[in-house]
Amino acid sequence: MTTQSSTVGSGAATPAPLLRVTNLHKAFNGVPALRGVDIDVLPGEVHGLLGANGSGKSTMIKVLAGFHDADGGQVSIHGRELRSPFGPRGLRDQGMGFVHQDLGLAPAGTVLEHMALDAFGDAGAMRRVDWAAERRRVNDLIERFDVGVDVDATIDMLTPVQRAMVAVIRAVGGQERSSDADRRGQILVLDEPTVFLPRHEVGLLFDLLGRLRANGDAVLLVSHDLDEILQVTDRVTVFRNGETAGTRATAGSTRDDLVQLILGARDEHVAKGAAVVRDDRPPLLSARGLTGNRIDNLDLDLYAGEVVGITGLAGSGFEELPELLYGARRARAGEILQNGETVAKPKPISSMRRGVILIPADRKGQGGVLGLTVKENMSLPFLTNRAKGFRVDWKALAVQAQEACDRLNVVPPNPDAQFGHLSGGNQQKALLGKWMDTAPSVMLLSEPTQGVDIGARREIFKLIRAAVAEGMTVLCATSDYEQLVEMADRVIVLDQGHVRAELNGDDITKDALASAVYAEEAS
Numbered sequence: 001m002t003t004q005s006s007t008v009g010s011g012a013a014t015p016a017p018l019l020r021v022t023n024l025h026k027a028f029n030g031v032p033a034l035r036g037v038d039i040d041v042l043p044g045e046v047h048g049l050l051g052a053n054g055s056g057k058s059t060m061i062k063v064l065a066g067f068h069d070a071d072g073g074q075v076s077i078h079g080r081e082l083r084s085p086f087g088p089r090g091l092r093d094q095g096m097g098f099v100h101q102d103l104g105l106a107p108a109g110t111v112l113e114h115m116a117l118d119a120f121g122d123a124g125a126m127r128r129v130d131w132a133a134e135r136r137r138v139n140d141l142i143e144r145f146d147v148g149v150d151v152d153a154t155i156d157m158l159t160p161v162q163r164a165m166v167a168v169i170r171a172v173g174g175q176e177r178s179s180d181a182d183r184r185g186q187i188l189v190l191d192e193p194t195v196f197l198p199r200h201e202v203g204l205l206f207d208l209l210g211r212l213r214a215n216g217d218a219v220l221l222v223s224h225d226l227d228e229i230l231q232v233t234d235r236v237t238v239f240r241n242g243e244t245a246g247t248r249a250t251a252g253s254t255r256d257d258l259v260q261l262i263l264g265a266r267d268e269h270v271a272k273g274a275a276v277v278r279d280d281r282p283p284l285l286s287a288r289g290l291t292g293n294r295i296d297n298l299d300l301d302l303y304a305g306e307v308v309g310i311t312g313l314a315g316s317g318f319e320e321l322p323e324l325l326y327g328a329r330r331a332r333a334g335e336i337l338q339n340g341e342t343v344a345k346p347k348p349i350s351s352m353r354r355g356v357i358l359i360p361a362d363r364k365g366q367g368g369v370l371g372l373t374v375k376e377n378m379s380l381p382f383l384t385n386r387a388k389g390f391r392v393d394w395k396a397l398a399v400q401a402q403e404a405c406d407r408l409n410v411v412p413p414n415p416d417a418q419f420g421h422l423s424g425g426n427q428q429k430a431l432l433g434k435w436m437d438t439a440p441s442v443m444l445l446s447e448p449t450q451g452v453d454i455g456a457r458r459e460i461f462k463l464i465r466a467a468v469a470e471g472m473t474v475l476c477a478t479s480d481y482e483q484l485v486e487m488a489d490r491v492i493v494l495d496q497g498h499v500r501a502e503l504n505g506d507d508i509t510k511d512a513l514a515s516a517v518y519a520e521e522a523s
């Protein structure tokens with residue numbers, strides 16, 4: 001796929017923007033989230049929207065989608081000026097479509113039903129859906145955008161990337177139906193669509209974005225993955241602290257340029273510690289013959305002072321290893337040993353007591369309680385040891401939570417903020433802080449920096465390296481090769497539940513990881 005659009009990159013005079021946001025303001029309880037952001041999105045471009053966690057990306061998108069009302073500023077679409085509030089449908093009827101990270105698809109519904117749901121929305125519950133017409137329309141969309149799914153397939157039958165593509169054409173189809181704008185020249189907003197996709201399938205989604213671009217539409221793509229942004233976008237806009245830090249053409253921009261714009265500072269790499277010294281102490285955690293749904297008869301030793309990465313293609317088993325070791329998922333066979341001694345019936349509660357903790361990938365679903373405050377979330381592991389009789393020492397817990405927020409740069413650094421209102425990266429930092437305070441000996445991580453910006457990522461790596469230097473061991477299951485290169489002392493590559501390769505020290509490079517993961521496919 002080319003990285004330049006014919007419309008934008010042709011050297012012709014810049015076309016009029018499809019979407020122009022000027023001086024947009026929004027505060028929550030008096031705290032500004034947007035302090036006057038500006039962005040122009042042109043026809044025929046994929047425009048990246050970057051920024052640290054909490055910089056205001058989602059807030060702007062939620063204003064455009066009608067979820068929040070802006071406090072001030074202008075928005076124009078196709079040159080027509082509009083002012084927030086935009087009502088519950090946001091700018092959907094003006095030619096904008098939105099695909100949120102969770103995709104908004106129900107597993108049991110078919111592709112056709114999902115698309116027709118939008119028709120129900122338009123027509124009201126009383127009107128009959130013309131199923132034959134819907135089927136023609138949906139088939140036409142699938143063909144036009146070469147999505148390759150069956151209209152009657154249920155969502156749970158589709159691969160993750162097919163689901164993402166269905167969500168995209170569903171948004172496109174919704175626009176075609178409701179927009180009074182010209183069919184060409186619509187704006188599709190994708191909020192971190194790739195974080196849950198297997199790396200090797202992301203290209204299929206990007207090809208679809210290329211087809212939209214060729215159609216004269218525009219895509220606004222929010223992502224923290226700079227390689228992805230450099231690969232797929234024509235221009236990028238960076239938000240910093242609720243303001244626009246700048247807009248750049250992607251061609252000619254480097255990763256470091258973008259990092260500097262995001263952070264307002266140069267990128268700083270975290271040094272890995274010295275190599276682990278393996279004395280005659282037993283490993284902190286081991287597996288022998290461990291077998292799960294995918295993992296098959298795996299032997300593994302995790303030693304004090306090391307970060308061990310585990311990776312592979314989706315379905316190779318690497319994703320289930322943290323949960324098996326933690327006891328959140330029952331093994332079919334095999335045993336787990338801690339400090340050389342067999343662990344009888346591993347369960348989450350006993351793992352926690354033994355100093356083994358798990359930070360799951362889906363932090364919103366599993367890691368934190370959205371309706372509680374940051375302090376309450378951070379206090380959960382300590383409620384018993386901070387209890388005096390029936391009373392909990394909230395004062396001590398508040399001090400502890402404040403210290404963790406400050407140490408980890410959680411934004412806002414306010415333990416009384418609602419956890420669910422924190423941006424994704426800040427939620428992850430708060431969760432890490434909570435578990436680090438329990439001084440674990442084994443930390444099992446699953447995609448620990450998904451949705452986390454580059455600055456917070458560095459802080460998380462630093463914390464992990466510091467804890468490892470004190471004698472902890474970390475297992476990090478991820479398909480993010482860059483993270484493995486930066487963080488891991490050794491990486492185990494799985495294939496169909498078995499160890500395919502092990503890379504150590506300086507041999508851990510992105511290329512080496514990719515060729516180990518894809519070795520069989522390439523041959």
Ligand SMILES: Nc1ncnc2c1ncn2[C@@H]1O[C@H](COP(=O)(O)OP(=O)(O)OP(=O)(O)O)[C@@H](O)[C@H]1O
Pocket residue numbers: 028029032033051052053054055056057058059060411412421422423424425426451453
């Ligand atoms: N409903 C809300 N109530 C209070 N504060 C909020 C609310 N939504 C967002 N914020 C705050 O507004 C600021 C901007 O958050 P926003 O979610 O827009 O950032 P973001 O750039 O999308 O971050 P991320 O990359 O982590 O998703 C943050 O400080 C956040 O805590």
